[in-house]
Amino acid sequence: MVLAITTSCLSNAGLITDHDGYVTDSVTGWQWLDARFTDNMSYNDVLASTTSGSLIGWEIASTSEVLGLLLHQNNNVLIPTTGTGRTWDTSIFSFKALVMMLGDGSYYGDNANHGYLNGMTTEISSYSNRAGAPRTVQIGWWSDKVAQGFLRDDSWGPGSHSTTNIRTNTWLVKKAEVPEPSTLAIFALGMIGLASRRFKKQS
Template structure:
């Protein structure tokens, strides 16, 4: 195996590992940042609801959801709804396709370090959903506090979302995953890497 072939093998390994690491990610809308202007509400406490868009480049199955959210006060231990809609030009929100109400115990929530005005805690939240099949296309989703006073942290380069029917600059930090995708264990990747190195070593000795 010459140097060019070895480089190609190593590059292939790097690309394979990178692909495995991101195998379950369907859509990433970014993460929240410190922002003095953050403070849009999405809860029944305020009677405001945020709808944010996302686009699927191909048919996808969603099994897991991550998002970041602030509270005006208190702990993240209440209920909220997660809903997906068709995208409708003009108002952004079309027909409801899926909705789920999550209660304490249905999700995990941990404090993060996001800081904004007005002050209050921000959280990373993860939850599972039954496998949801969506075709390629444009959609809207909503995280809506039910008794918890949700407040959106902005991402660094948001293109906007709808609060009720008004378009507002910003974006909701969230990501969608298909964790039914089988990702090799680290030990499997290590064995794969050692095998390539062993083959390269044998060819160099010859």
């Protein structure tokens, strides 16, 4: 798979940047994997690949983590959510750029007027006809809608999509590493030592 290496801002605040196969949220420092890498894989397939396969280092994101990414791409404007269908709202900016960069899989649609991306998360769906299935978050854009963007939270894939063996895309994230307390303590002691030496020289 060859993906072009580009860097571009998705929002006016420049919170999301595009790289080779992933995007970075500068607010959290987290990386989000292109959906092409999980295209047509079941939740179980993806989970196995994150522990002993080609996706080691990545983890399946929670619904709240995905919504956080979308919030930052939406210039930190609160995005309304729903479980009964697409949420259209004038506060939702177009998700076109994010959709184009994060997915071109079997559950991605694109033409001159619209596009969408669906992905599974760590939670289990609350819908009775999807008992045992992962909760999904779907985003999209529609050029002839007032808001031009939509968000659909946990309302995709009824009926046969009722187990963790459904095949769609998955939201995968690689979280920024936080320094261990011991590392921070050593750094702090070093700074204190340098400051004390400077103080002694001055006195």
